[in-house]
Amino acid sequence: MDECDHRYAPPMIARRTSLLWVALVLALGALSGCRQAPLDPGFRVPGPEETQGAMPLRVDFAVPTGWIEAYNYGTGNDLYPAPHATFLIPVGAENDSDNLEVLVVISYLMDTDVTGQSDAEVISRVKGYATQVNSAVTEPVKTTVDGMAAFTMPLKEPKRDGGFYTYDATYILSGQHLVQIMCQWDKQKTIVDAACASLLQSVKVVLD
Secondary structure (H helix, E strand, O other): OOHHHOOEOOOOOOOOOOOEEHHHHOHHHHHHOOOOOOOOOOOOOOOHHHOOOOOOOEEEOOOOOOEEEEOOOEOOOOOOOOOEEEEEEEOOOOOOOOOOOEEEEEEEEOOOOOOOOOHHHHHHHHHHHHHHOOOOOOOOEEEEEOOEEEEEEEEEEEOOOOOEEEEEEEEEEEOOEEEEEEEEEOOOHHHHHHHHHHHHHHOEEEOO
């Protein structure tokens, strides 16, 4: 693993009332020039000046048993500017610089209002997110999270030094808002899968 890949988590608390600005945890990568330029997702990505006023939605959730919040991880490819993100890792992994077992909850403000869009239109957008991280594209599976329609798909994002970051991503779209829950595994897929299921069951998207 080279220094640019160090502690990477790809493009998720019951007591949590605010979200961490992902820009803070990405500062080191941005300053060192380690971040890759995002690939064309197939739709226009807005500039920061276009997303003023409205904010990403707050997302509340319960931290799965055996996991803790971490502050030294960052996403490699933001889908939209200025997201809010929270990272969770297994207890005991705090001092493991090679840990890649990570849960991430990211809340974005999109440039498009998807209200009234068909499943086919939303699925097309979700597939674009996979393209943006240079993953193979599979058909998203429609699910429900917090009573809202969601779409889940497995992603394999290429590493700079070979191999892949492997994770399941669940996308919840409402109006101009996107919530992305990512469950990345490396060596402990069973543990991550169980924590991911617990996390998804507890998610509450605060719409008001």
